[in-house]
Amino acid sequence: MDLVTKARSKSPWIIHCNCGACNGCDIETLACLTPVYDVERFGVVNxxxxxxxxxxxxxxxVNHRNERVLRNIYEQMPEPKVVIAIGACGCSGGIFKDCYNVVGGADKVVPVDVYVPGCAAKPEAIIDGVVLGIEKYNKKVQSAS
Incomplete structure (x- = not known):
């Protein structure tokens, strides 16, 4: 394993995409970055x-207007990559899943590796999901090298 790959596996960088949420999960995701939870101490950088x-x-x-944006963000990420769906809406479409303009959860557009349920998902659950995502990321790194 080369130095860059090892560094990427020890300090994953995260990008957050809001596909049209009520902002409950977004607030909880951002709470993970505050001093109370401080995920940056684990090397996680937004x-x-x-x-x-x-x-x-x-x-x-995910709806028809942001489906292309989500796919575009996913395709711009370097390999290997991990996707984490957060909240009921991110996992399955939530209470909006039967609406005419809704595609569904993130897995309808991009491959999802980790699901974090909840409405809104608690910061502790999000952190657990990110830790699981890091484990999956490390497995992908090891299988690629």
């Missing part, structure tokens, strides 16, 4: 560019 991200956090239900 970035704004998908070309720098290892893990994609998806909140909200």
């Amino acid at each position: 970035v704004g560019n998908p070309k720098h991200a290892d893990i994609l956090l998806v909140t909200g239900t």
